[in-house]
Ligand SMILES: *[C@@H]1O[C@H](CO)[C@@H](O)[C@H](O)[C@H]1NC(C)=O
């Protein structure tokens with residue numbers, strides 16, 4: 001009898017403990033879900049705006065930002081690998097007037113979203129990619145603000161044209177795939193006026209404050225923003241991520257080596273843009289230095305197109321093992337001469 005009672009009690013206790021454990025587990029799950037949801041919307045920024053939400057903290061709310069294939073990176077031309085497959089790009093729709101372009105100040109950058117069917121292929125990419133938006137990263141009046149650097153050099157402005165692989169339905173689906181996105185990066189330095197940029201520069205007036213959005217009035221062609229075709233043969237390629245949260249590691253990067261120019265007054269227009277002010281209660285701040293510091297390249301290879309600057313610009317003469325043996329023999333012979 002006693003034994004039976006005891007057993008019942010133990011069973012009850014056991015059940016109770018399991019119950020608590022299950023409850024506790026559910027509680028943890030719920031909590032995790034809440035914090036995941038909170039993380040999705042965590043306010044992030046650049047150091048210039050507020051160091052407590054700057055790039056060094058992004059990984060706390062967006063785990064991918066702490067990954068091993070992050071962007072941007074420093075491209076060291078003595079370490080790039082030449083790749084013959086990185087042939088010329090083939091653009092489609094780039095020399096047609098774009099319609100229905102939307103300009104947005106999202107508090108991090110100025111973004112132009114497209115509706116037109118603009119695609120590209122070639123450039124060593126295995127598929128066709130569709131352009132969905134472009135945006136910019138810049139510095140301030142005394143400091144350049146490109147995201148990628150080449151041999152330690154930072155350029156004034158970097159433009160990213162974001163594409164997704166058309167084998168996926170839309171950018172949302174593509175963002176979940178390792179090969180989903182291809183981003184083209186272009187550099188601009190201070191120099192001659194870039195007439196092709198005036199439509200964008202003028203549109204900046206209408207989006208000076210965070211949250212403002214406008215349909216672009218003057219039309220332009222995408223190729224007006226790009227360097228001349230012959231300069232587009234020189235580029236670097238590596239696998240990386242989006243350079244802003246959520247930092248998804250799904251980007252095939254193309255970084256074009258040769259910068260174009262923007263005039264001093266065109267560049268100055270970017271420095272009139274603000275973060276906060278209208279859509280938020282934060283006091284407005286100038287939108288400057290909106291670039292992420294370079295990330296570790298680790299073991300990732302960076303490839304150079306045949307005409308890009310790089311260590312092995314001349315074709316390497318590959319010696320077979322017989323060749324290597326005879327070279328070694330010759331060296332020995334010379335040493336003992
Ligand atoms: C920076 O952000 C933190 C939290 O996100 C906030 O408490 C603080 O007031 C902000 N500082 C400035 C100067 O905006």
Ligand SMILES: *[C@@H]1O[C@H](CO)[C@@H](O)[C@H](O)[C@H]1NC(C)=O
Pocket residue numbers: 140141142143289
């Ligand atoms: C521009 O940015 C650099 C780098 O953050 C900073 O050192 C410098 O003080 C800034 N200059 C101005 C005029 O804000």
